[in-house]
Amino acid sequence: MAVGLITLIVLLIGAAGFVAGRSRALTTAGGDIRKLHSLPGYSGQAVLVFAVAPALILMAFWLVFQPLYVETRVAGMIDAADIAEGSSQNLVMSDVRRIATGLDAAIGQGVLSADDLARIHAAPDDIRSRLGEVGIAVGSDIRPGVLRAAEEYRRVTGMLRGAMSVAVIGLSLAGAAFAYTRLSPEFRARNVSETAVRMLLLLASCVAILTTAGIVLSLLFESAHFFRLYPWQDFLFNATWNPQFRGGSDLGILPLLWGTLYVSFVALLFAVPIGLMAAIYMAEYATRRVRSVVKPLIEILAGIPTIVYGLFALITVGPLLRDYFAEPMGLGNSSSSVMTAGLVMGIMLIPFVSSLSDDIINAVPQSLRDGSYGLGATKSETIRQVIVPAALPGVIGAILLAASRAIGETMIVVMGAGASAKLSVNPFEAMTTITVKIVSQLTGDTEFASPETLVAFALGLSLFVVTLGLNILALWIVRRYREQYE
Amino acid sequence: MTDITHASPGRPNSILAPDDRTRRRNAAEARFRLYGILAIGVAILALIFLLTSVVRNGAGAFTQTYISLEVALPADKLDKNGNRDPAEMAKVSTFGYKPLIKAAIQDAMAAQGIAIDGLKKPESLVSEDAAAQIRNYVLAHPEVIGGSRTFDMLASGRIDGFYKGRVTMQSAERDSNVSPEQLRLADALKEAGLVETRFNWNFILWPDASENRPEAAGLGVAIIGSLYMMFVVLALALPIGVAASIYLEEFAPRNWFTDLIEVNISNLAAVPSIVYGILGLALFINFGGLPQSAPIVGGLVLSLMTLPRIIIPARAAIQAVPPSIREAALGVGASKMQTVFHHVLPLAAPGILTGLIIGLAQALGETAPLLLIGMVAFVRDFPAAPPEGLFDPATALPVQIYNWTQRSDPAFVERASGAIIVLLVFLIVMNAVAIVLRRRFERRW
Incomplete structure (x- = not known):
């Protein structure tokens, strides 16, 4: 039966x-x-x-x-x-x-x-x-x-x-x-x-514990499988990524890690100042009415699926950057580039940075502001010299959370950053990230015996460890900071 | 800051006229404010730019150019033996119907008196899908053989693009798939009233089409696949999520085990979505032996991913129910379980529901994990009705979008943007429902 x-x-x-x-x-x-x-x-x-x-x-x-x-x-x-x-x-x-x-x-x-x-x-x-x-x-x-x-x-x-x-x-x-x-x-x-x-x-x-256990076990098990076929020293320290489906591939994580960090860095460079300033303005300057309009508008950005950002990078931002920046400046002619992916990802991260920072700035006690005004400081001086330093640990936590999002983001880099693994500093060149390679090694016909496929699990494990570390660090910083005022 | 008793040289003694330093400080203040406004402006501009770019690129997918031609259906070509046997007629493949379309166009040109120099292959104005359309009609209605009938046929992707501004006379000269003469023919036919552009229901209802027929590609299978997955997420994540939140908020003792659960939930909420895809591949497909590309696997993966995103707002909603409600229920003799299920849960329901809908909306737009469990496959057949259909291959809205962006024909970019509009409409509706629920039922205690 x-x-x-x-x-x-x-x-x-x-x-x-x-x-x-x-x-x-x-x-x-x-x-x-x-x-x-x-x-x-x-x-x-x-x-x-x-x-x-x-x-x-x-x-x-x-x-x-x-x-x-x-x-x-x-x-x-x-x-x-x-x-x-x-x-x-x-x-x-x-x-x-x-x-x-x-x-x-x-x-x-x-x-x-x-x-x-x-x-x-x-x-x-x-x-x-x-x-x-x-x-x-x-x-x-x-x-x-x-x-x-x-x-x-x-x-x-x-x-x-x-x-x-x-x-x-x-x-x-x-x-x-x-x-x-x-x-x-x-x-x-x-x-x-x-x-x-x-x-x-x-x-x-x-179920939450089982899910975590499932993730960790499946990553560890398949990665162990991979490291039996491919030495871990080569995986961690080899500077070339060149999978060959006939065998004899170079599967070094370094170029992918570099691409990941570079794209995330560009994204944060864009998102952090804008998100932070937007949060400061909304918390300290904006009237209630402006706030009630602007805050939901910015949060729409967080609700848009990443595939939409990916398409935006692919058909709008990429060609735009290539035609108006990269080609006139002689920096390259690829529409998918670190800059494209970074910029679009930066837009996606603005609401993460801004809403988290907004909460943190609002949590700074009013007495600090009153004390500063009482000494004759202007509003911007108060913000720069009192509120931001007081909120700094929380803001850093927010930035770390945004960084962990950026590192784990997939669709924007799949569609915007390109697929060639290289170590280069030119932001207008196509580079690739860990997530892109996980997708490309695991889609299509997958044979779960070759190191070229199994490497995706090792990449996933690295990604999991890095993002988990960042999250734990961020939560630890935020929690420590919160204890100061409670 | 002004020193009243001892005025320094070069500084006016009036508090009405600002001195240099005050002016500098005020300017810094104004600048700082401006930075804030600029930051918000950039964010909102980016949003507007993003949405307009998608809508501008995608609006075209909702209209489609059709050519209506009277096609003669000669019996000697379609049914040689003349006994109208469907099995015999099915032997004439779509290839056998192509000459009929060519003849139909030539007839129409003759009837309208259109003559264009250097015109080659007039039949490529019509989509390759048209032959299949006529064949299906003939097989379903054998009595039309021998007569003729007017068919509304899809125009080919390039002709369609011509009326949407994607293809121009200049670009047609360099294009191997279309020639300026064909475009002129299309214009002439349009003047004769045979070519028209109208709303494209097929885009929403039809399944995906192959690489060289972008005009026939639709979202039908993707929408069904997404619906099935949302159904699985709803059936799994809602009960498990609500049960977990109730346990953690109402029953869990403060000990290391509860802490472990809580740490796990907050970490799972921040795990990159692609890692869930790896989990699904390793656990459900390799270990569990479930089929690839099946909505059930996608639904399971999305459920695991959505679970912490449902638990967190559900816990907040339960926490927001004031203790007095619980105390009153306990006071009249209800057990702890009765208190929770009869009083706390109904009061927390609107908040839980809002969180659920937002979680579902996020799951609907998620792409990366679905790529890994094989939902990128080209699927043309609609899955069966559930529950068997949950195990049939299907695709999902966001994955279909990704799939189309990977194809070379630029008409697919338009399709992908159009599909994004459909996806965004779904998301807007879901979020609007969540907002209405919150406004309508939210209680301030």
């Missing part, structure tokens, strides 16, 4: 249990709801919890451990002789899995009958074409040993699947019956139901 169907049956048992439990609670109390510890609905919920939760937990564990058990059992059947030259145990096992699913599909679609299956050993060549008919391509010739293993795999899997259906549905019924018999006016049904809901809430908040 399919997993979905089993789940549905378990849920139906739960629903029936809910109705039954509810009415039983009422009958045990003789129809007088006041004699019950909990409202009758809670009794129903308690039955539902006992019917559903243990059964689904059992199914989850079964689904995780069944393949492990079957694999070890079947792997023992494959002789060393069945492993072809240049192949490995893993590849043979994946063949076994594919043949097993193929056989299932073939029988399901009626291409192959159960009798055919018994006779198939007589003509093992035949099975390839039969599997081809149902859309499962098997690479090499099927050896008899592999075929036997596949059949065993299929048999054991089918048997265990059947056992699982019985066990899960049985457990569900048993749970429902257990809770149903326990129902009485004194039964604390609400506590059962609330504990279950609480567990569910806890589980939901653990």
Whole structure:
């Protein structure tokens, strides 16, 4: 039985249990709801919890451990002789899995009958074409040993699947019956139901931890894979990036890192003064009406998807910079350049810098301003000599957060910065970044065995570490600063 | 700052006439103010420039040039045996319909008395899509064979560009796909009323088209794919996000585990989106064995990405419900769980909903993670209805935009900008709903 169907049956048992439990609670109390510890609905919920939760937990564990058990059992059947030259145990096992699913599909679609299956050993060549008919391509010739293993795999899997259906549905019924018999006016049904809901809430908040763990593990695992194929010293210190799909590539991160930092630097050079001045003006000078118009307008910039900025860089800013700056000044003739990407990314970062700085400037206590005015300072002197220094740690935190956004930004650099990895200081030349190369190494046909593909995971890991470090630093600075005035 | 008792030389003793230093300080003040205004001006100008550039480039995608021609449908070409059997008629490929279009144009030119010197290949005025259009019509209505019928056919991308100003007589001379004579023919046909430009529903409804038929490319599959993904995000991120916020705000004990969850959420909100793409590729596709390009994978990745962006405003909304509400509910004998679900959650709902919609809007515009899970593929078939359709290949609005920018024909740039207008309209509507919700239901305690 399919997993979905089993789940549905378990849920139906739960629903029936809910109705039954509810009415039983009422009958045990003789129809007088006041004699019950909990409202009758809670009794129903308690039955539902006992019917559903243990059964689904059992199914989850079964689904995780069944393949492990079957694999070890079947792997023992494959002789060393069945492993072809240049192949490995893993590849043979994946063949076994594919043949097993193929056989299932073939029988399901009626291409192959159960009798055919018994006779198939007589003509093992035949099975390839039969599997081809149902859309499962098997690479090499099927050896008899592999075929036997596949059949065993299929048999054991089918048997265990059947056992699982019985066990899960049985457990569900048993749970429902257990809770149903326990129902009485004194039964604390609400506590059962609330504990279950609480567990569910806890589980939901653990998704955040699981996501982080998933990110870190998948990055680490695949990066470790990469570093087994390619030395880490070369990855970190080689100054050329030149992937060759025939092998012998140079995969040094330095040119990409340089491009990333250069683009981010240009972006911050543009965004920080504008964002900061805008924040200062809005916090200190603007009237309430101006503020209520300007602030949302600037924040629109933060809500525009990055693909829009990317297209803006590609079709408007790039050609503009090339025709009016780069070519007259003899600095290059490429419309995608560090300057293009940096400028557009700078526009994107303005609202990050300005709204964060705005909050921080507003958090500076009024007494500091009053003290400064009292000494006769003008408004701008107060801002420059009192407010900005007081807000500086927070502002630096905001800039670091913006920098981490800039480093992790993808679409603008994919469409605006170009794809050639080089170490150059000319801002009108096309350069490339870590994110661009992650995209280009992982899109298209990906074969997860070559260092040229796996390098993307190592690049992702570097990106993750850098942005995480910047974020933690920024939050630490902001928090430390906040403590000063509270 | 003025020293009243002892006036220094060179400084006037009046407080009415400003001295040099005061003037300098006032000028510095005015300059500083000006910098602020300039900064805001630059930011707003950048916004206006960005939006006008997109709208100017993209408006053209919403209109399309059509050529209506009377096409003769001779039986000896389309159905040689004359028994109107669809299976036999299907043997005539679109290639067999091209001569009919050529004949139709020549007929129209003869009927209108148009003669242009040096005109070659008049049939390339019409899109390559037209042959398929006529073929589909004929296969669906075999009775029209032998007669003739007027078809509204898409003009080819270059002719369309001519009426949108992208192609000119000068550029046509250097272009191998169109000649000035063809443009003159188009003008003559327009004067005869056979060429017209009208609103382009196909842009929103049709699927993507191949490299050399930009005029037939549409956003249909991309919009459906995006909708499916938003559906998955809604179904996953909303319950999980709300449950997590309730737990953290109402039930979590202060201990290291809660701190760990909180640190994780705030860090996940700042992880670059492309890293989520890597996660999706490694976890859902390589490890979990889900198909590439499927909306379910995109939806899962976007859910994980949106989750912290929903949890943070949801927690703020729950926090904003005053403790007196909780105390009153507890006071009349409600349990903690009843207090939260019967009183706190309904009061926090508008705030949670606002955060949800803004999170969905961000997810809708996200591109980078979807590139990595294979949604850049060229997909022409509409996915099936959910739930099976969630596993069919599809594409998404922002990815379709990226895809079009990577093609060489400049007509695709117009399509990409047009698609951005569609995307922005979706985002504006979603954000407007969020603002209305906030205005309408937000409570000040």
